Amino acid sequence: xxxxxxxxxxxxxxxxxxxxxxxxxxxxxxxxxxxxxxxxxxxxxxxxxxxxxxxxxxxxxxxxxxxx
Amino acid sequence: xxxxxxxxxxxxxxxxxxxxxxxxxxxxxxxxxxxxxxxxxxxxxxxxxxxxxxxxxxxxxxxxxxxxxxxxxxxxxxxxxxxxxxxxxxxxxxxxxxxxxxxxxxxxxxxxxxxxxxxxxxxxxxxxxxxxxxxxxxxxxxxxxxxxxxxxxxxxxxxxxxxxxxxxxxxxxxxxxxxxxxxxxxxxxxxxxxxxxxxxxxxxxxxxxxxxxxxxxxxxxxxxxxxxxxxxxxxxxxxxxxxxxxxxxxxxxxxxxxxxxxxxxxxxxxxxxxxxxxxxxxxxxxxxxxxxxxxxxxxxxxxxxxxxxxxxxxxxxxxxxxxxxxxxxxxxxxxxxxxxxxxxxxxxxxxxxxxxxxxxxxxxxxxxxxxxxxxxxxxxxxxxxxxxxxxxx
Numbered sequence: 001x002x003x004x005x006x007x008x009x010x011x012x013x014x015x016x017x018x019x020x021x022x023x024x025x026x027x028x029x030x031x032x033x034x035x036x037x038x039x040x041x042x043x044x045x046x047x048x049x050x051x052x053x054x055x056x057x058x059x060x061x062x063x064x065x066x067x068x
Numbered sequence: 069x070x071x072x073x074x075x076x077x078x079x080x081x082x083x084x085x086x087x088x089x090x091x092x093x094x095x096x097x098x099x100x101x102x103x104x105x106x107x108x109x110x111x112x113x114x115x116x117x118x119x120x121x122x123x124x125x126x127x128x129x130x131x132x133x134x135x136x137x138x139x140x141x142x143x144x145x146x147x148x149x150x151x152x153x154x155x156x157x158x159x160x161x162x163x164x165x166x167x168x169x170x171x172x173x174x175x176x177x178x179x180x181x182x183x184x185x186x187x188x189x190x191x192x193x194x195x196x197x198x199x200x201x202x203x204x205x206x207x208x209x210x211x212x213x214x215x216x217x218x219x220x221x222x223x224x225x226x227x228x229x230x231x232x233x234x235x236x237x238x239x240x241x242x243x244x245x246x247x248x249x250x251x252x253x254x255x256x257x258x259x260x261x262x263x264x265x266x267x268x269x270x271x272x273x274x275x276x277x278x279x280x281x282x283x284x285x286x287x288x289x290x291x292x293x294x295x296x297x298x299x300x301x302x303x304x305x306x307x308x309x310x311x312x313x314x315x316x317x318x319x320x321x322x323x324x325x326x327x328x329x330x331x332x333x334x335x336x337x338x339x340x341x342x343x344x345x346x347x348x349x350x351x352x353x354x355x356x357x358x359x360x361x362x363x364x365x366x367x368x369x370x371x372x373x374x375x376x377x378x379x380x381x382x383x384x385x386x387x388x389x390x391x392x393x394x395x396x397x398x399x400x401x402x403x404x405x406x407x408x409x410x411x412x413x414x415x416x417x418x419x420x421x422x423x424x425x426x427x428x429x430x431x432x433x434x435x436x437x438x439x440x441x442x443x444x445x446x447x448x449x450x451x452x453x454x455x456x457x458x459x460x461x
Contacts, residue, residue, distance in 0.1 A: 063120050066141035068167045068214050
């Protein structure tokens with residue numbers, strides 16, 4: 001009886017202790033997959049696009065200035 | 069000065085064709101306007117000529133030179149843009165001389181050309197001003213002077229007056245005509261304003277959906293449009309269009325019939341469906357129709373809305389059981405737009421009899437939209453109708 005109670009307290013303690021730790025790891029893994037990595041990719045893609053757009057505009061402006 | 073030629077020029081952006089198999093032959097010293105609605109390909113055509121865009125197919129010639137793949141600076145052209153694009157930190161002199169300084173012209177030559185250009189566009193005494201100290205019209209004149217100093221073979225102007233107010237636009241229109249006379253240079257001018265095109269150009273090139281519809285002198289485009297699009301686009305307000313079918317001795321429309329001998333016009337036979345076109349100024353109220361030598365039978369209508377314009381009144385007429393429409397285009401079978409004298413005593417919601425001038429009635433093929441005839445009476449005495457529309461093939 002005492003041993004059962006000790007085991008119950010032990011496992012309850014373990015669950016209370018590690019639940020949020022495991023929850024945090026799993027949650028972080030999901031965040032990494034669904035938010036952080038796509039966010040970084042989107043940011044890098046946006047930067048590339050903005051750079052290409054800037055280059056296109058600059059090239060266009062240079063060409064227009066040839067017509068001044 | 070130089071001629072300009074586009075040979076089968078096509079420009080595609082992925083699956084969109086902006087310019088489709090464009091052929092243009094512009095003579096030395098000619099003033100040609102490219103007109104059309106937004107998205108018709110006129111600016112893309114201009115950019116192709118300027119070298120800002122390389123065509124997907126076809127060739128561009130300036131004079132005898134194939135310039136298709138040359139950069140803008142080597143084409144011998146100067147361009148005036150819609151947004152004017154002056155350098156805000158440079159005074160007028162520096163703005164005008166920018167292109168020459170870029171090409172390392174000697175100082176004396178730059179001074180000579182800038183003074184001459186400033187004189188032409190009437191900017192003397194303003195060479196030290198900054199752009200923000202000038203009006204819109206003056207800034208546009210600086211942009212034109214910047215193009216003049218280059219002494220190019222061809223001037224390109226992309227809606228240069230679009231950002232100016234109505235009064236200034238009319239003034240600058242005259243200035244540009246004077247400039248063309250003075251310089252006698254080839255000018256290609258893009259506009260969606262048909263009044264600009266009609267008043268300034270030697271020829272108008274009408275574009276739609278990337279295709280050239282007609283290139284002719286302004287009055288030819290107005291009086292002998294090649295198809296329904298040109299007929300509807302050139303002229304303000306637009307031409308009236310009514311659907312009809314050819315009978316044995318008349319064209320029958322839902323609300324009236326027009327006496328007509330199909331034998332006199334090639335390509336029309338009884339039973340054919342046609343679109344009848346007539347301009348508002350060729351519709352006359354019966355009391356004022358004495359001078360019309362070939363009127364139709366009187367058509368009964370009811371005046372709907374009157375728009376006094378000062379020098380004329382636009383009267384929207386309802387035919388038959390036509391319902392009142394808010395549409396500004398007289399484009400339905402039940403409506404007719406008429407232009408009448410400003411002192412006319414016609415009132416709204418009044419019954420009126422009108423006639424059409426049969427010499428000014430246009431017939432269009434109902435299927436293709438191509439013009440069949442301009443004028444449906446024998447005015448030449450040789451048995452032919454007023455003017456036969458020329459076939460493309």
